[in-house]
Amino acid sequence: MNQNKLLQQISTLQQHFSTLHKYLLAIDSSPIQVLLLQQIVLGTAAFEEFCFILEDLLVEHEEVSQYNDYLTIPSNRDRQRDRPDTNQSQQLKQLQSSKQRLQLLDEQLQATVEALAKSDRALEDKNHDWLVVNEQLQAAIAQAKSTVDSLEARDGDLQVKSEQLDTRNEELRLTTEELRLSSQDLNEANAFLKSIFTSLPGGIAVLNQELNIQVWNLQAEDLWGLRSHEIQGQHFLNLELGLPIEQLRQPIQSCLAGESEHHEQTLDALNRRGRTIQCKVTCMPLFTLKKEIHGVIVLMQELPSAMPTL
Known part of the structure; x- marks a missing residue:
């Protein structure tokens, strides 16, 4: 192995170290960075050991070269033909021995170069995988950011809707x-009426x-025998009473039309016991606070029986 070949292999090692250093600067991932550092440390140790051995071998090679030059001189060769030289x-x-060591060193150097080349290929593959994973992570981060922005926008909308619902709930509470209070006042007014x-x-x-019947008092129940819950909402002129209701149709219509403010007449009737009575019926319009006719009030009174004369 000549000196040029050694220098070429040393240059190859330097290129491998430069490539490793380039990957180290380009990659910011901690696991891959540790692996690269380990490869650089191993390569550096092997390179330093090779340099020490190479230095010793170069010294020995220089000595051997000087000795060969000495052997090539004809006078010296002739002189030493007849006598043995232990040196x-x-x-x-x-x-x-130096050639064997150089050969062994060359094999070690070749193995180191191959190992470094294999490490370079493995690191290139890992760097490519890392770049793919990094792109996927960047896409996932962008998607997550978009999702977060969407959720924040929805959260803002929900907060606005929640405030609107709170306002509506407060309005409903006030309305309720x-x-x-109105229902309580109405119940009190109904009880009073x-x-x-x-x-x-x-x-x-x-x-x-x-x-349609809206109110039917206890005296009406006692007079005609019909309960309030039985006739509530029924048409008055369709009731089956002992009172000739058909004769009241015209007075009631007159009160609704505002043609009469008071109508009174006495009718023959049968009470709930089937006894003939004289019933005084009075029809009056039902006015609202605005003086509008809202209905009719029918007052039915049983007249006392005439006392027999002696």
């Missing part, structure tokens, strides 16, 4: 409270504009 034998042995209708002397039937 020559030793130098020949050293030369053979107003309805509760019921007490009034109960206190009046006679049966009361309050009709709406369609002549």
Whole structure:
């Protein structure tokens, strides 16, 4: 192995170290960086060992070269033909040993170069895989960022809707409270009206504009035998009473039309016991606070029987 070949292999090693250094600077992944550092350390140790051995071999090669030059001189060769030289034998042995060491070093150097080349290919593959994984991670990060932005936008919309719902709930609560108070006032008013209708002397039937029964007091129940829950909402003129209701059609229509503010007449009737009675019926329009006709009030009173004369 000549000196040029050694220098060529040394240059190849330097190129491998430069490639490893390039990968080290290009890759920012900790596991791959550790692997590269390990490869560089191993390669550097092998290179330093090779340099030390090469230095010794070059010294020995220089000595062998000087000895060969000495042997090539004709006068010296002629002089030493007739006498043995122990130094020559030793130098020949050293030369053979140096060649063997150089050959072994060359094999080690070749193995190191092949190992480094294999490491380069493996690192290139790992670098390619890392680049692919890095692109996938970048895409996943971008997608996750887009998802986060979308979720933040939805969260903002939900917060706005939640505030709107809170406002509506508060409005509903106020409305419910107003309805509760109105219902309470209405119940009190109905109880008050019921007490009034109960206190009046006679049966009361309050009709709406369609002549459906809205109020039927206790005196009306006692007079005709029909309960309030039985006839609530029924048409007054369709009731089957002991009272000739058909004769009340015209007075009731007159009250609804505003043609009469008061109509009174006495009719023969049968009470709930089947006894003939005289019933005084009074029809009056039902006005609202705005003086609008809202229905008809029918007052039915049983007249006392005439006392027999002696």
